[in-house]
Amino acid sequence: MKPPLSPPTAESDRSRPDSLSGNGRCGASSSALSILVIDDNPRIAESLGIAIELAGHRLDIASGPEEGFSRLAAQRYDAILLDLNYAAGRTDGAEGLAMLARLLADDPAACIIVITAHSGIRLAVAAMQAGARDFVMKPWRNAELIAKIEVAAARPAPRADRPHAYGGEVPGGEPARLLGDSPAIEQVRALIRRVGPTRAGIVVTGPSGAGRTLIAQAVHAASGDVDRPMARLDLRDTAAWDRLAGEEAGTWLLRHPDRLDEVAQARLLDRLPMAARFIAIADDPGGITPALARRIATVEIAAPSLVQRQADIPLLARHFARIAAERHGRPAPRFTPAAEALLISAPWPDETRGLSAAIERALLLGDGGVIEAALLAPAAPVVAAAAPRSSFDLDETERGMIEAALIEHHHNVTHAAQALGLSRGALYRRMARHGL
Template identity: 75%
Template sequence: MSILLVDDNPRIAESLAIAIDLAGHRLDVASGPEEGFSLLAAQRYDAILLDLNYAAGRTDGAEGLAMLERLLADDPGACIIVITAHSGIKLAVAAMQAGARDFVMKPWRNAELIAKIEVAARRRPVHPTTPEAAMAAEPARLLGESDAIERVRSLVRRIGPTMAGVVVTGPSGAGRGLIAAAIHAASTGSARAMVRIDLRDPLAWDRLDQGTPGATFLLRHPDRLDEVAQARLLDRLGPEDRFIAIADTPRAISPALARRIAMVEIAAPALVERPADIPLLARHFARIAAQRHGRPPPRFTPAAEALFAHALWPDEARGLAAAIERALLLGEDGVIDAALLTPAPVAGMAGT
């Protein structure tokens, strides 16, 4: 069983890691909400242990309760056990009312905590083990705290559970595919993998006939088809299926086809619309790259941190991820400086 601990106390993490390993489970540790969401964006966990306070001197539990709310909004079935002090029984009750599976008070006995985790995790639906189901269970969390990405998350929560066709627009590299995956993850058909079709490939059209009724299809670039091809596509869409499209110019989609695949538009925001999210995304991409290449997570210098808010990143988040991975490989002593990052400067943003 995979368990995520979100707690800023290294002694608790070290002690619990030993106990969980002896019990035959695996523990990953995040020191706070930002790192926790970063790990959750990379993989799914069977259970989450969530401390409620992180900032020095805070005892109101607001940070942990806010993370709990967002975790459950993204994944209503998440198995979350909150951690609180003896004086925090009211916080524990509030967390349970908000959707936590259980709570544990400090100090605890490791054997009792592990038993609670195992009982709570058994109440979560078992993940299917087929390749299709494994693909469907991939994480689809949208990272960021900006108003721009929160608007996207809000739309995903409202539209995801419906059968409405959705077209995801916005710049290439801004996370359109991830938004499409999040829509599917929020749907009633999330247990089945989306059937992904690049409509520019004539051979890929055969996949339209491979899904069983009620399948979800991800259609890339319907706006690049001419009128005849769009009419052919419309004729092949199953009446019981759900369609999510990714398009550069949704107005190029014919009205008849749009009624099936583009009833609602969700625009992926460019990084310039969410500059405050860039450092968070950068640290997330750095963790992923470090894990891929077997290196410790790097540290960004103040100059590199300043660059994030004052630069235009070609290819959006995808380009930012590539720049950080390249800088990780070229950097020394686990440090990434601005000189290793090569974005294009934004005119008029210097000195703001």
């Protein structure tokens, strides 16, 4: 059981941050700080919120690690207050320490302050040894709490013994943080941590819409050029190549080098500044000539498709739903069990980009803060029109939609047929064909 609180609980009128200055990174705090609290106890979070906002700082609250990573992927924070226990009855701090490790692996300069009870002093010490900037004991004194946050946020983090990491701050850009826990996306993270700090040319491949640009941003965030914006150039616009002459250093994002013929690639190679680093995005790395590849494609990072990271789809869907809800002033929606089943079973056109668009559309068309399978189903027919698939894939898509509709309507065939736009007879025939 969590210890009693100080100060007493009250409803928090949380303001949204206007200007964010770091993804949990330590830096000077001459103005209001943006702070993320990750704690599953709403009373704790609200009490922290009262103290933080009375001190003139800005606050967001995440109810657990998943929402915490989601918020960190969407915006930047000067400090992160991290609880160490989340599951009911757990007091060993394993969940919080695991999140602390991943946060610091993403960004070694992250400014993290752990929250623990007096009985958890050993956990606090372990967290400090693992890289936390400070700790707060429950119950706390407001003045001490605010002082700890402000001092930790103002103190520069040591960098000498730590490489840059992909979750770091990129001036003028969005946080470069990859969501998901699947082996496929963790392999990408590990590769970014290995090659990001080098000067090697990187080519990012994989299906369009799978997050290739985000991976390129993550590589840049892990590099020594992180303090300089990454210049971008679509190589199909040869008139824009003149920009290369004015930049001798820094990092360039080059799009579509594989779509140039051999002569154009040779001309491009002659124009590349010797001191610059290049990150390319290509559909076919084999289409890059060997001479050009030595400069811009020494290492390939393949963005995994949603099929390769299927376990991440529900997490990504909740992240996209939260972002869309905030954008349109709606409450964060929940997914029905049938909708969750459809999310995993249906192929999504345009990969994660297409999934995000489908979630946003479902949010806008739905009522009562609930996303049903029928609201997501319209995305499926687009797959056949936009990217022809084998008959097996189409059969699996149809079966998944029928199963989702039947679950959604408690196996009422009439209602399921109406949701699918079919007659009862047509639905029965399809159910027989699929063995349902």
